[in-house]
Amino acid sequence: GAVVSQHPSWVICKSGTSVKIECRSLDFQATTMFWYRQFPKQSLMLMATSNEGSKATYEQGVEKDKFLINHASLTLSTLTVTSAHPEDSSFYICSSSGAGEEQYFGPGTRLTVT
């Protein structure tokens, strides 16, 4: 299957700072990528669909100004958590998809905001 990488794998930041997470599709061109967040022992919640060369589509209840998504190339999507607060601490996972079947997940980024 396809390989998706994320960087960093974990990050600790202070409240009020911004954090950028990168998601790379290593062996195929991904016109669409997805960002999920997952709290401990809970399910994956879809945050937004990242579209190459256009604006991301956010799910209801997700603040677009807080979670900035940029998909500038066919292999890279970035998620920036702006003015992070402790409640933003979570596991953030990206995925890329072919024709709507299997999704290839990155290894995830664990964000801790102190």
Place this chain on the structure above:
Amino acid sequence: GQSLEQPSEVTAVEGAIVQINCTYQTSGFYGLSWYQQHDGGAPTFLSYNALDGLEETGRFSSFLSRSDSYGYLLLQELQMKDSASYFCAVTRNTGGFKTIFGAGTRLFVKA
């Protein structure tokens, strides 16, 4: 909106067979998939059903009935390493593909 229901927890013994059910409600249904996630790790793909019937991949099989909005994951010859969370996920196509996950079923395999 959409919803998926699956049991929160299942316990079974090594060597046994376990079935994890999933019922869903959604518009624009495209397919049902299953993912496995170990603690601290990312989800890994197990199977996908777009059409009614059974798909078999080694020890794992998945079934879909579109008319019943129901599917299940069958795990055979359970091993200790199968202890993990299992998520059913619905892929919708409503002007673009989107995959929504169920709450997950935590499987405990005992010796």
